[in-house]
Amino acid sequence: MLRFKFRPQHRLKTPKQFQAVFDQNQFRVGSPTLLILAKPNDLEHPRLGLVMRKKFVRFAHDRNRVKRIVRESFRHLQTNISGLDCLVLTRPGAGDLSATELRKLIDDMFDTIAKRYAQIQ
Secondary structure, three states, X not given: OOXXXXXXXXXXXXXXXXXXXXXXXXXXXXXXXXXEEEEEOOOOOOEEEEEOOOOOOOOHHXXXXXXXXXXXXXXXXOOXXXXXEEEEEEOOOHHHOOHHHHHHHHHHHHHHHHHHHHHHO
């Protein structure tokens, strides 16, 4: 049985890990409200990092909602993007999307990254 969990090993934690994704990203998928950068890692599982700028998502409850939805999408799609470090950045208007719009957008973006990653393997 598959267990879709979001454990500490699935997180980018240190500034060095975040900087590596910024510097060496091979996959980039963007929309007007979100940007996902990804790079292959040497692990068997994916890792996720979140960058929620207060400038773009003003209220804490909106930032928390966006983070919760991104983590949920990542949790369900982690088998598709196994072996990638993903970094999700907000852009203006990310906090204004409804939960269903945001979830669909993120799922589509992760699917696009998974397809691009599958092509190079």
